[in-house]
Amino acid sequence: MHKTEWMAKWRQHLDDHELRMANPEAHRIICRANSGDMLAAGAIDQMEKLEMDELANAAYWHAVETLIDCEPGFLAWGFYDLVPRAGGPRIGKLNGSIYFPEGAAGQMAAQVLEEKGVRRLAFRINAEAWAMDGMTITKPDGSIYDLVITGQRINGKEYSNIEDPDAYRTLLDTAQVALENHDFETYRRARPLLLSAAFSRCTTCQDRFALREDCQACAGLGFVAKEGSRQNHHAQNDEEG
Numbered sequence: 001m002h003k004t005e006w007m008a009k010w011r012q013h014l015d016d017h018e019l020r021m022a023n024p025e026a027h028r029i030i031c032r033a034n035s036g037d038m039l040a041a042g043a044i045d046q047m048e049k050l051e052m053d054e055l056a057n058a059a060y061w062h063a064v065e066t067l068i069d070c071e072p073g074f075l076a077w078g079f080y081d082l083v084p085r086a087g088g089p090r091i092g093k094l095n096g097s098i099y100f101p102e103g104a105a106g107q108m109a110a111q112v113l114e115e116k117g118v119r120r121l122a123f124r125i126n127a128e129a130w131a132m133d134g135m136t137i138t139k140p141d142g143s144i145y146d147l148v149i150t151g152q153r154i155n156g157k158e159y160s161n162i163e164d165p166d167a168y169r170t171l172l173d174t175a176q177v178a179l180e181n182h183d184f185e186t187y188r189r190a191r192p193l194l195l196s197a198a199f200s201r202c203t204t205c206q207d208r209f210a211l212r213e214d215c216q217a218c219a220g221l222g223f224v225a226k227e228g229s230r231q232n233h234h235a236q237n238d239e240e241g
């Protein structure tokens, strides 16, 4: 392959905004693999590779900073409870994209299918489909359910959600230091745990030390319980029960 073609291929991947925002880690890894291939093929020299990897790094840190205050969407590697929005116990669980109804002795009943960006929970037996919109599921009869994340499988290991404020504080501090130092390995490990935790950074004070202390929104914690999180559902159910 000619250098121009190599560069075009590398640039096309670097400019793939959708993948970068959906999976910044994969985007960065693929960018660096591409430049590695180019170096190995003699299309670029070491200096050029360094410059290109610097661009991929900058794109990564820009993406993850943008994503800090975003509600995470549906994660295909997450574990979820399906909880009625009107209150009450969960009706089933999603393990990744496989749905297990409550009390069905571990029998899968449906799977998440995605076509042209539209997701649905498609049932195995009766061809019923439940509409999925972000973390909301709507049955054909109009009843609404929330997907409440309980954990994730990351690199083959299962992680429970962080629901303890002290553990979240520690993770938030670790992530902040990694972000400031552009420490990819540490941040890569912290980010999915931050996403699925029962808390999120306070958007009012943004957990800035100087503002945090007097912040009314988070009572000085720097973070707040996520809406629709497991804790909120517990609180809701306790009130009703």
Ligand SMILES: [Zn+2]
Pocket: 202, 203, 204, 205, 206, 207, 212, 215, 216, 217, 218, 219, 220, 221, 222, 223
């Ligand atoms: Zn605050």
